[in-house]
Amino acid sequence: MALRILPPSKFTALLTLLLLGWTHSLQGQTAADYPQATYQALLQDDATTDTSEKPQQQDEELYALIKLLVDTLDQIDRNYVKEVDRRELINGAIQGMLGKLDRHSNYIPPSNVDSFKSRVENEFGGIGIRIRNDDGKPTIITPMFGSPAYKAGIRPGDVILSINEQTTEGKSPNDIVNALKGKIGSKVKLALHTPSSNESATVEVERSLIRVKSVLGAERNEDDSWNYFLDEKNKIGYLLVTNFGRHTTGEILDVVKGLKSKGVKGLIVDLRYNPGGLLSAAIQISDMFVKEGRIVSTEGRATPKRIWDAKAAGTFDDFPMAILINQFSASASEILSACLQDHERAVIVGQRSFGKGSVQNLIELEDGKSVLKLTTAGYFRPSGKNIDKPSADGSDEWGVSPNNGF
Template identity: 60%
Template sequence: MNVVRYSRIAYNCSRLTFLPSYVYEPFSCNGLAVVKGGTVSNMIIYTPFNNRNITLTLNFLRSKRFVSTQFSLSLLSCALLLCFLSNLSGQQSTPKQSTQIGVTVTDDAKTIAEESVGDEEIYDLLKLFVDTLDQIDRNYVKDVNRRELVDAAIEGMLKKLDRHSNYIPPSNIDRFKQAIENVFGGIGIQTVLNQGNIEIVTPISGSPAYAAGIRPGDLIRKINDESTAGMQLSDVAARLKGKIGTSVNLTIESPKYNETKQLTVERQLIEIESVYGAARNNDDSWNLMIDQENRIGYLLITNFGRKTSAELLGALQQLKEKDVQGLIIDLRYNPGGLLTAAIEICDMFIPAGRIVSTEGRSVPKRVWDAKAEGTFDGFPIAILVNQFSASASEIVSACLQDHDRAVVVGQRSYGKGSVQNIIQLEGGRSALKLTTAGYLRPSGKNIDRPNAQNDDDWGVKPNDNLVAEFTVEQNRLLRLWRRDLNIVLNGATHDPFVDKEYIGFHDAQLHIAKNYLYEALDLPLAEAPTVAERGTKRGNRRGPMRNRESSNEDASK
């Protein structure tokens, strides 16, 4: 048998490279041995610290100086994991799996050698990790869950990086995808936990729950004949969401109507709106004008998902048809989302020039510039931000501010100037959210604030004379009013909620934004109101939920 001894191992992203010297007896080096025979060969990966073998079949091509074998990350992980799990289960060292892989050949020995020098440490650390897991599994005083240990180890690694990098385990991956896609399988309701009762905040307009006649203030008493007494919102969400086309049986109590009814609701694909208007119309559609007389539009963006730019485009087209004269874009409490969505939205408002650029250690610098087609112009814009506006919200507000397309009103934003890539693991069952780059606003500044002081130049600052800082109590009342904004009455004849705690609250930030637009349009300035403004004939339809735990969706994000 002709045996190849691989004296160096390079593990670089998606490539595992072996540099051989030739011997004529089986030999393991650094934990790996490869036994070659013939043009098509079996490669036996042997791990001495586990005393296990795994056989891989490959097409083997020779060069005069060395052989370079290309692996995918998933194949390498699979091989090492199979070796380890085989040891844990006490099986004998017999080959369990064979996988076809391709072999590439290169004559650039120096390049591969240089790559291998620093990466031997990775293999040593991987061996340390496997040894540690093995020792814990075999010797710890109590039984352990290997999956939980691995998940905790990965989470620990990510915590050593930055506060925006994190691990998304299988238990959270569906919820994470729903937050990005703004879609899920369910019945379409928003709920709160109110004194032990599962209370409906609102059905989502057009959802199965809406079609079934579920109304704000209704209580869910049973789900599939199981009482909801003692359930948490997460328990309710787990029972309401499910495969599209399946059904769920509900017992619904309507205290305001003194009735209890049994409903069978079919789960459908629920699409969550990320762009709101000023208030709901009587037919539960959005009114996009906050000032009908002066044609001032108002668009609130809750997050930047895959469909956000399309939603915003539709709203802008409606406003254009109504001859909008000024626009308020509310990004307060918007945590961000997809970079692509932010870029697409910026491109709607500027005809040319830089939108944003990114640069990082392992990724090339990228720039995005605006295109002239489809620009919405001819009217002034005021963007509302606060200390909870982050990431994609800051990209949009910074871009439009730097191009003098909009003014920024409110408080300085959060200061998140980094970009995270979503890297799938386990075929999409889990993922890494990893910081790979920082972004620069058109002016060339990075708005990130790690370790920054208050007087440092981070975040997106409001324009001069357009600053209005809210106290903790003011922010609480504003959140209550905004929660009211999305309520659909769904045919109800009266408002079931009467504890309007925010009556008398004055949204000074919104007031400043409106007056900026009035001044730009040579209109009389508005006096400060004494109640929360709605800008529609319906007024305040829905009171806040005092001391209630809330869930945004039946498959909450």
């Protein structure tokens, strides 16, 4: 094995000086020094300068570790046998650090940020279709009700042959989706083939803001809108909640008001396969059905304890409820289920839930070009229990379990 000892470069020396200044500048900063809302939850508002020896030792240790990382990056960049991509090296280093944490903390690189934000926001600029890849042919599953694609006459089964005169042959589903998305108000030209009639056509569709509904009903009406009654005779309502997004609270509120106006006598909320979403949405929806008492509380190593209690105003509590869950119901789904179960507001039916009792903060990096999703706290149901499976320490106290007999 041939070894050579290589000296540090000017690049390393410069970065070391910068990092030394950066670590010293950390002392004495408070939340006011971090205008981004995503950072404020991670810092105490009353943070003060600590002049004791321990913080100084911690700063020195941090400086030494960062210098080690910079030295390693520099040596790989200058001396590795093949040319390397610096961005890929940094991404790998970040993923390596997060790999030492829990499975819910992760890094979203610039190439994936747009699709990640679309999932969180449940909205994007596009034409509003769902597609599948049948033998390499992008085929329409369904146009979303009221979307530009729906209004343009695009129907299930249509095959997309080209997008803006670029063939779809050999393109991945992600490539197809990205080609269909774009700036609101811009137009996209689609060449379509309808196998059932063996007809082909070209349509031009104007992109608009597509908001993916997270609250679905029991079945479609004749006009393709949702029917939220599972049993119209007995006035039993049914909501299928696919995730907890930014607009989920408003969607549920509108549906429940509509059901109330039609004399609803019972409500089923289906959270099966719901992976969760925004903590704020779970709290708001819980408050919708519980008149008083604790909804949820959170606490972490660097975050103070926070509690959320229900308020009586606007509560829907004059009809019985059932919540459907299974082993894939997680996070915000478990917050809502646990709250309604502990307050005896709803019967929980199905299987024990996933057991994710942690809260992640979304922290923008590189001025929003990338995102760090970091676990910062655990949440506790009204009974005071944390339902996180990894935190159960071998006990059976995790997840949300169905009521006895259900």
